[in-house]
Amino acid sequence: GNSVTQMEGPVTLSEEAFLTINCTYTATGYPSLFWYVQYPGEGLQLLLKATKADDKGSNKGFEATYRKETTSFHLEKGSVQVSDSAVYFCALSLYNFNKFYFGSGTKLNVKP
């Protein structure tokens, strides 16, 4: 089957710390991989994506590399800010991006 597993939260970091949120997946085909972010009271927003193996998605200082050999798509940021506090969802999609499978979400708290 198709599924996404992410590390449980919450993750609490001090400002300027290094962030890693692990994400692994299982898929019956060749998925595209996404990270979405949800700020309090708002909808999910696309943070970054990668559509094939070895692609690196990046946005706003966040990066994730599509690793087919380890079926992973870990999210990283070198220096987090308080404004990065949110819930992060890893997701995969198959077949023209019309069906998404989400991880359970990881809440990030960044303290000043």
Add this chain to the structure above:
Amino acid sequence: GAVVSQHPSRVICKSGTSVKIECRSLDFQATTMFWYRQFPKQSLMLMATSNEGSKATYEQGVEKDKFLINHASLTLSTLTVTSAHPEDSSFYICSATLGLAGDEQFFGPGTRLTVL
């Protein structure tokens, strides 16, 4: 970017009543909309896919007679929870796409349903 709204943001209802949740694409026409359900600390679970003018496609295990979906126009889809029970209490999220291969999904802010 594309904006999707949901109304209401929160609703509390009595057991046995029906509740309608609206999902609108505000600045684009959405050929396909999706309805998700999210339990606390759990994944978003896809409930159904709706295409404008046709019947919704429900995921396995989702009761189509309980969760009625209508996609009457290119900017509006509705989810009606019929004869709601406390176990239907959840966070319901909709999303929309332009329908082209490779397009991302744009998500609404979600609706918190509490059934007493």
